[in-house]
Amino acid sequence: MADVSLAGTFFGLILGILIGTLFAALIIWIVGKLGMGIEVDGFGPAFIAAIFIAVLSNVIIWVWNQLGFGAPAGLVGSIIHLLVTAAILMTAGSYIKGLRVKGFSGAIIASIAIAVVAWLVNWAIGLVT
Numbered sequence: 001m002a003d004v005s006l007a008g009t010f011f012g013l014i015l016g017i018l019i020g021t022l023f024a025a026l027i028i029w030i031v032g033k034l035g036m037g038i039e040v041d042g043f044g045p046a047f048i049a050a051i052f053i054a055v056l057s058n059v060i061i062w063v064w065n066q067l068g069f070g071a072p073a074g075l076v077g078s079i080i081h082l083l084v085t086a087a088i089l090m091t092a093g094s095y096i097k098g099l100r101v102k103g104f105s106g107a108i109i110a111s112i113a114i115a116v117v118a119w120l121v122n123w124a125i126g127l128v129t
Contacts, residue, residue, distance in 0.1 A: 021051060023118075045097065052092045
C-alpha cells in the first residue's frame with residue numbers, strides 16, 4: 001500500500017485546481033478570441049474570470065443543495081446549468097476589467113461555446129491518454 005502524506009495530497013489538490021483553472025481560462029480566452037458572446041483583453045482577465053466563475057458556480061450549487069434541491073440531470077439540468085453560467089458570466093463581465101459580455105444572449109452563446117470547447121478539449125485529452 002502506498003504511503004500518502006498529507007502534504008502530498010494537499011499538493012496534488014492545489015496542482016489539480018491550478019491546472020483546471022488554467023484550462024478554464026484558456027477556454028474562456030479562446031471563446032473570447034472567436035467573438036462568441038464575450039470579449040477578453042488577454043489571458044489575465046480570462047484567468048480571473050475562470051476563478052470568479054468557478055467560485056460563484058460552486059457557491060450557487062452549494063446553496064441549491066442546502067435548500068434541498070438535488071443536482072438536476074439530463075436536458076433540464078443542462079439548460080439550468082447554461083442559464084446559471086450565463087448569469088455568472090454577466091456578473092463577471094461587470095466586475096472584471098478586460099472582460100466584456102455582449103448582453104444576456106451573448107452570455108448564453110458564450111456559455112454554449114465554453115461548454116463545447118471544454119468538451120472538445122476533454123475529448124482530445126482522452127485521445128492522447
